[in-house]
Amino acid sequence: MHSPTQKKGFSTIIAILMTAFLTIFSAGILNLFVVENGMNHFLSDGISAYMSAEGALEYTLLKSSNHREGFSDTIANTDRESQLLQTNIASVNKNTSIESILHASDTSYTGVIAPGSFEIIPLFYDKGISIQSSAKNPNKNTSNIIKTHTFLVTQNGDMNWNIIGNNATGKTYGISGIGSLMKSFGNSPSANLQSGFEKLSDTTTMTAGTKSITSFLGTYENNYLILSNISNTPIDYHISSSDGFALPVRSIIASSTVGKSKQNISFSENRSRLFDMLKYSVFSK
Numbered sequence: 041m042h043s044p045t046q047k048k049g050f051s052t053i054i055a056i057l058m059t060a061f062l063t064i065f066s067a068g069i070l071n072l073f074v075v076e077n078g079m080n081h082f083l084s085d086g087i088s089a090y091m092s093a094e095g096a097l098e099y100t101l102l103k104s105s106n107h108r109e110g111f112s113d114t115i116a117n118t119d120r121e122s123q124l125l126q127t128n129i130a131s132v133n134k135n136t137s138i139e140s141i142l143h144a145s146d147t148s149y150t151g152v153i154a155p156g157s158f159e160i161i162p163l164f165y166d167k168g169i170s171i172q173s174s175a176k177n178p179n180k181n182t183s184n185i186i187k188t189h190t191f192l193v194t195q196n197g198d199m200n201w202n203i204i205g206n207n208a209t210g211k212t213y214g215i216s217g218i219g220s221l222m223k224s225f226g227n228s229p230s231a232n233l234q235s236g237f238e239k240l241s242d243t244t245t246m247t248a249g250t251k252s253i254t255s256f257l258g259t260y261e262n263n264y265l266i267l268s269n270i271s272n273t274p275i276d277y278h279i280s281s282s283d284g285f286a287l288p289v290r291s292i293i294a295s296s297t298v299g300k301s302k303q304n305i306s307f308s309e310n311r312s313r314l315f316d317m318l319k320y321s322v323f324s325k
Contacts, residue, residue, distance in 0.1 A: 085134070085301040092296035093303045096125055096140045100292050101307075103142075106180045109311065110145035110165025110286025119175040134299040144290035144311075148280045151288060153199065153269040160312040161279060162286035163188035163203070163263040188285045189257060192226040193267070195219050197275040200268040203236065203253065205260030213260055214238065215251050219267075219277075227253040228281075288312045 117137040125138045145165035167184040168176035204214040215236030225233035235252045269275045292307040
């Protein structure tokens with residue numbers, strides 16, 4: 041038979057084991073709660089960051105619509121616009137940031153034109169007016185148009201090109217030419233072809249003359265370069281200008297950080313499709 045002292049000892053051991061088990065079990069439950077709670081916070085921050093990045097993208101598109109082609113802009117976290125956008129973030133008392141980069145103009149660009157397709161490049165860009173650390177004035181009627189005075193195009197195949205522009209009364213004029221594998225065109229000193237054909241007409245006849253690209257760009261405003269691939273194979277081309285020009289494809293990267301969660305949204309748009317009718321404007325006068 042077991043003595044009362046032995047029974048008491050066994051009871052004490054069982055009590056200690058049960059206490060240890062309950063302590064470990066409780067700690068496990070608490071740890072699961074902490075982990076799940078942390079995941080919920082991270083998920084919530086991720087949703088807030090995505091919605092904020094989406095809002096920054098929409099705002100950048102709206103800002104761009106208030107300007108001309110080629111408007112580029114950077115909204116940094118130190119800009120007033122970023123701080124205003126951050127007021128909509130629900131997660132307060134956390135590190136937050138909202139930024140966006142709009143790239144729509146450059147001094148150099150390489151593209152590919154599919155067979156039977158075209159690209160339209162505005163030979164100007166909207167520089168805008170800086171009013172913050174990085175960001176530019178978002179309002180309408182704040183454009184600052186920079187003309188493309190010289191450019192050079194090289195390509196690896198035959199394609200047609202046209203430049204159209206208008207005078208002070210809005211009348212449209214154009215010149216046309218052909219770019220081939222061995223001949224670059226433009227009006228920089230290294231261009232092989234520096235002039236195009238223009239329509240000359242009176243009340244009874246219509247003939248074709250030549251006009252230098254330099255003269256055309258200097259005479260008219262709102263000039264657009266139209267590159268057309270009429271071959272059966274894709275054509276690679278490269279355009280450069282020290283003055284800069286609007287890109288045929290603009291891109292936006294909007295990003296937002298809430299706590300430890302960061303979301304990026306990328307957007308790109310082929311602007312040539314918006315000017316589809318311009319490809320039929322050759323020699324329109």
